[in-house]
Amino acid sequence: xxxxxxxxxxxxxxxxxxxxxxxxxxxxxxxxxxxxxxxxxxxxxxxxxxxxxxxxxxxxxxxxxxxxxxxxxxxxxxxxxxxxxxxxxxxxxxxxxxxxxxxxxxxxxxxxxxxxxxxxxxxxxxxxxxxxxxxxxxxxxxxxxxxxxxxxxxxxxxxxxxxxxxxxxxxxxxxxxxxxxxxxxxxxxxxxxxxxxxxxxxxxxxxxxxxxxxxxxxxxxxxxxxxxxxxxxxxxxxxxxxxxxxxxxxxxxxxxxxxxxxxxxxxxxxxxxxxxxxxxxxxxxxxxxxxxxxxxxxxxxxxxxxxxxxxxxxxxxxxxxxxxxxxxxxxxxxxxxxxxxxxxxxxxxxxxxxxxxxxxxxxxxxxxxxxxxx
Amino acid sequence: xxxxxxxxxxxxxxxxxxxxxxxxxxxxxxxxxxxxxxxxxxxxxxxxxxxxxxxxxxxxxxxxxxxxxxxxxxxxxxxxxxxxxxxxxxxxxxxxxxxxxxxxxxxxxxxxxxxxxxxxxxxxxxxxxxxxxxxxxxxxxxxxxxxxxxxxxxxxxxxxxxxxxxxxxxxxxxxxxxxxxxxxxxxxxxxxxxxxxxxxxxxxxxxxxxxxxxxxxxxxxxxxxxxxxxxxxxxxxxxxxxxxxxxxxxxxxxxxxxxxxxxxxxxxxxxxxxxxxxxxxxxxxxxxxxxxxxxxxxxxxxxxxxxxxxxxxxxxxxxxxxxxxxxxxxxxxxxxxxxxxxxxxxxxxxxxxxxxxxxxxxxxxxxxxxxxxxxxxxxxxxxxxxxxxxxxxxxxxxxxxxxxxxxxxxxxxxxxxxxxxxxxxxxxxxxxxxxxxxxxxxxxxxxxxxxxxxxxxxxxxxx
Numbered sequence: 001x002x003x004x005x006x007x008x009x010x011x012x013x014x015x016x017x018x019x020x021x022x023x024x025x026x027x028x029x030x031x032x033x034x035x036x037x038x039x040x041x042x043x044x045x046x047x048x049x050x051x052x053x054x055x056x057x058x059x060x061x062x063x064x065x066x067x068x069x070x071x072x073x074x075x076x077x078x079x080x081x082x083x084x085x086x087x088x089x090x091x092x093x094x095x096x097x098x099x100x101x102x103x104x105x106x107x108x109x110x111x112x113x114x115x116x117x118x119x120x121x122x123x124x125x126x127x128x129x130x131x132x133x134x135x136x137x138x139x140x141x142x143x144x145x146x147x148x149x150x151x152x153x154x155x156x157x158x159x160x161x162x163x164x165x166x167x168x169x170x171x172x173x174x175x176x177x178x179x180x181x182x183x184x185x186x187x188x189x190x191x192x193x194x195x196x197x198x199x200x201x202x203x204x205x206x207x208x209x210x211x212x213x214x215x216x217x218x219x220x221x222x223x224x225x226x227x228x229x230x231x232x233x234x235x236x237x238x239x240x241x242x243x244x245x246x247x248x249x250x251x252x253x254x255x256x257x258x259x260x261x262x263x264x265x266x267x268x269x270x271x272x273x274x275x276x277x278x279x280x281x282x283x284x285x286x287x288x289x290x291x292x293x294x295x296x297x298x299x300x301x302x303x304x305x306x307x308x309x310x311x312x313x314x315x316x317x318x319x320x321x322x323x324x325x326x327x328x329x330x331x332x333x334x335x336x337x338x339x340x341x342x343x344x345x346x347x348x349x350x351x352x353x354x355x356x357x358x359x360x361x362x363x364x365x366x367x368x369x370x371x372x373x374x
Numbered sequence: 375x376x377x378x379x380x381x382x383x384x385x386x387x388x389x390x391x392x393x394x395x396x397x398x399x400x401x402x403x404x405x406x407x408x409x410x411x412x413x414x415x416x417x418x419x420x421x422x423x424x425x426x427x428x429x430x431x432x433x434x435x436x437x438x439x440x441x442x443x444x445x446x447x448x449x450x451x452x453x454x455x456x457x458x459x460x461x462x463x464x465x466x467x468x469x470x471x472x473x474x475x476x477x478x479x480x481x482x483x484x485x486x487x488x489x490x491x492x493x494x495x496x497x498x499x500x501x502x503x504x505x506x507x508x509x510x511x512x513x514x515x516x517x518x519x520x521x522x523x524x525x526x527x528x529x530x531x532x533x534x535x536x537x538x539x540x541x542x543x544x545x546x547x548x549x550x551x552x553x554x555x556x557x558x559x560x561x562x563x564x565x566x567x568x569x570x571x572x573x574x575x576x577x578x579x580x581x582x583x584x585x586x587x588x589x590x591x592x593x594x595x596x597x598x599x600x601x602x603x604x605x606x607x608x609x610x611x612x613x614x615x616x617x618x619x620x621x622x623x624x625x626x627x628x629x630x631x632x633x634x635x636x637x638x639x640x641x642x643x644x645x646x647x648x649x650x651x652x653x654x655x656x657x658x659x660x661x662x663x664x665x666x667x668x669x670x671x672x673x674x675x676x677x678x679x680x681x682x683x684x685x686x687x688x689x690x691x692x693x694x695x696x697x698x699x700x701x702x703x704x705x706x707x708x709x710x711x712x713x714x715x716x717x718x719x720x721x722x723x724x725x726x727x728x729x730x731x732x733x734x735x736x737x738x739x740x741x742x743x744x745x746x747x748x749x750x751x752x753x754x755x756x757x758x759x760x761x762x763x764x765x766x767x768x769x770x771x772x773x774x775x776x777x778x779x780x781x782x783x784x785x786x787x788x789x790x791x792x793x794x795x796x797x798x799x800x801x802x803x804x805x806x807x808x809x810x811x812x813x814x815x816x817x818x819x820x821x822x823x824x825x826x827x828x829x830x831x832x833x834x835x836x837x
Contacts, residue, residue, distance in 0.1 A: 129763045154738075157731055161696075194738035196704060197696040199689070202661060211768060241403035254621035255435070275767065278621040280660045315425075339401065339425065339441065357441040359399065359427040365439070 001091040004061065004076035012114035013074030015164075016060050017105040019135075020053020021093045021123030022046040023081035026139035026148075036139050039178030043134070048218030049122035052172060052227035053080045056120050059231045066288045071116050075108055077101050081136055093123070094137040095148050102191045106162055115164040116284070122224055125152075125173025127212065128181065132188045133173055151188040156206060158192035165202040166282055168250070172226045175210040203282045205250040207257060211272045226274055229260040234284075236291020237363040239337075242283075246290055246337070251281035260363045263294060290337045293362035297331040297369060299344055304351040304371040305330075308344040313355065315339040335360050344369050376423050376444050380416040380430070383455040384470070385463030390414045392470045393613050394430055394456075395625060401425040410629050412609070422446060430454050433471045433613045435620055465549045468586040468603040471616055475590075493587060494564045495554055495577075549588035557581045565600055575602045576721050576772040578648040579679075582607055598775050611639055611649035614656050618724065619770040623660060630656070647677045648721060654686040655724040663697060666690055674710060682725045684714035689728050692735070701742075708736055708747040715754050723767050730762040 007013070025032040028044040035041065057078060064073040079093035079101055091097050109117040124134040130151045137148035156169055209216040209226030218224030223231075232238075238256040239246040258273035295312070299305035310323040310331050320340065323331045337360050344353035351371040358367050378398075384390040391412045398407035398418060406426075407418050420426070423446035430438045438454050460469035461476045468474060554561070556577045563585060565573040577583050584605040590598065605612050610629075617626035639646070639653030650673055657665050670690045673683035688710035695702035711732050720726050733755040740748050766773040 129759050154734060157734060158738075194735050196692075196702055196735065196739045196742065197699075198735055198738075199692045199696045200661070212763075212766065241399070242405075244402055244404060249624075251622065251624040254623075272768070276621045278623055281624055338403075357425065357443065359403075359439060359441045361439075 001078055002075055003057070003078050003090070004064075004073060006072075007074045007108055009108075009111035011074075012071050012112045014069050014071045014116040014118065015074050015105055015108045016076045016118040017101060017120070018053050018057055018060075018076065018078050018080070019093050019098060019101075019121045019123065020050050020056075020078075020080040021121075021134065021136055022048075022050035022083055023136055024124065024134065024138055025136065026142075032140075034139060034142050036142055036145060037184060038180030040139060040145060040181070042178070043124055046124065046218075047083060047221050048224045048227075049172065050081055050083050051222060052122045052218065052224040053078070053120070055223055055231055056122075056170075056227060059234055060118075063234065063285055068285045068287055069116075070283050070285065071114070074115075075105070077105055093135050095135050095150065098135055098150065099191060106159065106192065109164040109167075110162050113163050113165050116166040117159070117162065117164045117168065119159075119167075119169045120172075121152075121170070122172040122227060125171070125175060125210075126177045126181070127175040128177045128186070130154075130186075130188055131171075131175060131208075132186065133171070146186050146188040149188040151190045152208075154190035154194055155192055157198050158190055158194045159198075160200050160204065161195045161198040162201070166284075167201045167204050167206075168284075169206040170226075170230055171207070172209045172216060172224045172230075174215045175208065176213055176215045200279060202280060203250060204277065204279045205254060206277045207253075208275045211275045214272050225261065225264065228264055229257055232260050232264070232363075233257055236287055237293070239285075239287055239291050239362055241337075241361075246287040247283050248285040248287070249281045249283045250278055253284075254278040254281075256363050263364055291362055292334050293337050293360050294364045295331075295333050295335055295340075295358070295360050296364060296366045297333075297342060298367075299351075299353070299369045299371050301371070302328070304344070304346070304353075307348065308346060308351070308353070308369075308371065310369075311343045311345065313341040313343060315341065315357075317341060317355075337361055342367055342369060344371055346371075376420050376446060377449045378418040378420065378426075378428065378444065379449060379451045380418065380428070381451050381453045382414045382416075382430075383453065383457055384414070384466055385457045385460070386466050389460075389466035389470055391609065392433060392467065393609060393629065394432055395628070397429045397431075399427045399429070408628065420444075423448065428452055430456075431625070432456065432459070433616050434459075434469065434473045435622070436473070462548065464551050465586055465588075467584060467605055468549070468551075468588075471605060471612060472603050473620070474588065474601065474603065493550075494566075495561060549586050551584075551586050554583050554585060555581055556583050563602060565598075565602065570600070571598055572774075572776040573598050573600065573602065574774045574776075575604065575769070576719060577604060578606055578721050578771070580606050580608075580648065602769075602773070604771050606649070608639075608646060608649040611646075611652040614639075615652050615722070615770040618656055618659060619768065626656060627660065647673060647680055647683065651680070651682040651686060651722065651725070655682075655722060655728075658686060658689050658693065658728070659724070661693065661697075663690065663694055674713070679717060680721075681714040681717040682720045682722060684710040684717070685720055685725045685728050685732070688714070688732055692732070704736060704739055704742045705744055705747055707732065708743055708751060711736070712747075712750050712754060715757065719761065720772055723765065723769055723772055726758070726762055726765055726772055727767065729758055733758050 022045065024030050024043065024045060026034045027036065028041060030045065057076060060073065060076055063069055078090040079097055080090040081093060082088040091101065109115050121133055126132050131153050132146060132149045133152050134149045139145040139148060141147050152171060159167060216224060216226055233253050233256060234248060236246065237260050238252040239248045240252050254276045257276060261273055297310055299308045306328045307326050309326065312320045312322065312333065312335065314320050321333055340358050340360060341355045342358050343355040346352065351373055353369055353371045356369065358365065380396055382390060382394070393410050393412050395410050396416060397405055398420065400406050401424055406420065423444045425443050427439055427441040436459060438456070440452050444450055456470065457466065460466040556579050561577045563575045563577055565587065586603040588601050590601050613629060614626050617629070639649045654666060654670055654673065670683065670687040674687040677683055688707045691707050692702050711729060714720065714729060720729060733751065736743060736751055737755055743751065761774065764774045764776055766775055
């Protein structure tokens with residue numbers, strides 16, 4: 001279902017395909033649950049993937065509203081499950097529907113070499129030799145459960161022959177396989193055919209939320225952690241100042257996504273972070289204003305840090321913010337990026353510190369204030 | 375005009391030579407200077423004084439930043455103490471060039487059941503001959519599996535050289551640092567233990583390969599508990615490999631922008647083919663095909679023991695055809711990829727990825743292949759697919775992790791050390807110290823280091 005349609009094949013545009021699968025009727029807890037093989041019986045229903053797909057849509061549209069994309073938005077196609085008790089707002093992400101939407105999206109992307117193609121998927125996944133991404137009708141045929149899934153590796157390689165030379169794939173899904181499935185040779189088919197020119201596009205950024213044999217996590221009724229980090233990256237946490245403008249490019253996403261993941265507060269973390277592949281970078285987003293970034297301040301020595309009154313001043317020396325309570329923990333504060341001055345004051349004699357300038361850049365700036373003893 | 379002197383403090387001269395990137399941002403956040411340099415000092419000249427931020431980035435990705443007001447006509451010295459990045463001076467090279475978590479005491483308990491680690495270096499195992507599965511299977515899961523593998527090989531008369539070190543509990547606290555000589559042939563480093571999954575790291579053939587084994591900072595049951603870091607004496611190749619591995623292509627391009635490093639790496643292939651392969655992989659990754667010239671073909675033809683050259687040459691054909699919008703000669707591509715697998719596994723992770731994708735491309739386009747190539751493809755693609763499923767692609771060198779075989783939990787090395795009779799007919803166990811060159815901070819008992827020369831044929835009966 002096209003929820004944004006300003007397609008103009010004569011112009012270079014951005015085309016986005018968003019798939020969010022949370023409802024699996026034929027798996028555990030589903031409305032038409034069937035007895036599946038091995039550990040497939042343990043795969044249940046999701047909520048965070050649906051919320052994540054919505055959040056990704058909001059982000060894409062918000063960046064379009066501020067004219068931030070390197071190419072104007074041409075289309076957004078959504079295939080997202082309707083969570084129980086909610087109406088079906090978008091096309092249901094079944095294999096047939098995803099095939100149809102993928103073909104249409106691929107055709108839109110292929111109209112211009114300068115187009116940007118973004119593919120986003122959030123849902124269940126598992127990997128053995130193939131990386132299976134599970135769609136809503138997964139397990140409908142219990143003898144051939146993968147009729148309701150698609151294989152990612154081949155799909156990705158196949159799409160690399162698309163004329164659009166900037167291609168971004170974000171896959172928020174697990175890559176673990178349960179031992180009970182090792183005896184089954186399950187095969188998912190790709191959404192596309194690998195052609196003899198499927199050898200990579202000029203600008204490729206492909207990020208999987210999980211490395212090989214790893215799981216991904218999300219908050220129930222909240223966001224999947226990877227998507228949370230991805231949205232933060234796109235909206236500024238992965239930006240770099242280029243010629244006075246805050247720019248998010250493929251390289252800055254590739255090199256910062258795991259740092260951002262490390263700093264978001266989550267209940268359970270994927271230990272190895274996400275798996276990134278990039279071949280060459282191009283700018284994607286120019287932000288309308290300076291983004292916020294985390295500043296982490298510690299005093300050296302640690303004894304000074306525990307008693308220091310920490311102040312952050314503007315570049316002109318005006319008070320901006322300060323640490324409310326002395327603590328042994330690092331002082332973490334979120335600030336608009338730019339120049340500041342940091343100062344540590346001590347009520348009791350013992351240490352002193354001269355205010356020092358700092359430049360706060362995303363995603364995190366670490367400052368160590370060297371405090372001297374008289 | 376101001377002249378800023380960047381002064382780097384590190385513990386070792388050797389590690390201070392690792393390339394570092396320095397950039398300077400002015401008060402308007404414009405980058406006014408950006409360069410890679412090696413050594414401990416670097417001078418930057420700027421036209422005017424003012425507020426500047428100087429950013430020093432190590433190849434590991436660690437960033438140090440200093441912001442200061444610099445007066446006109448001054449010569450300020452800006453110091454960076456990067457020695458603090460490493461928990462000990464012997465490991466600096468690894469901590470400067472790779473993102474490695476420092477040892478954390480609290481994990482000791484979690485590792486107590488995995489405290490014995492066997493490290494073995496298998497020299498030139500390809501020369502030991504072919505097994506039924508060809509050179510694509512490693513010779514050993516554990517050493518005893520290795521003996522079986524080698525022993526069943528009917529054509530081999532070469533010597534399979536295996537060195538082993540058994541690391542003790544004390545290793546849990548400090549990294550294990552050593553140099554190995556792999557110049558005679560392709561070598562693999564193999565980690566295993568009573569409760570440690572098998573980890574195999576392919577090493578480039580060179581006169582000196584630095585290895586660091588450290589406890590992983592991820593004490594999660596399903597993770598491998600040990601990280602292996604490898605470095606060679608070719609810094610440029612190492613850094614490009616590292617930057618590719620962490621996808622910092624902008625920095626890698628900046629690095630090759632100055633001394634044309636990637637192109638030079640390929641040009642120097644006669645002296646250093648493995649580094650040439652790194653240059654080739656990088657140019658393929660960024661699609662800079664002009665700089666490849668005809669060198670990949672030479673790399674494939676001149677070094678018949680080196681699998682990676684054929685992979686690069688195959689992908690050069692594919693990418694050039696795509697760029698010119700013509701159909702590639704898929705039979706020529708298939709021939710190169712088959713030659714690659716006949717030579718053994720690629721040394722680099724980038725190589726196995728391209729091999730895997732190359733075979734997938736052929737598999738979808740079998741109509742364009744000869745009958746012979748279709749037959750060969752059906753055999754070889756399976757081997758590569760099977761291997762690729764176990765590859766840790768985050769490691770620059772081909773690294774494979776396999777689950778421990780519960781049947782073989784007992785250490786084969788314990789019996790070797792005590793000289794059991796099963797080895798007397800075929801194995802010559804000799805004490806050696808020349809190839810395992812420990813650095814400072816070594817905590818293992820080096821008396822456990824052995825070199826074992828095994829004539830596989832003779833082991834057939836007893837293995």
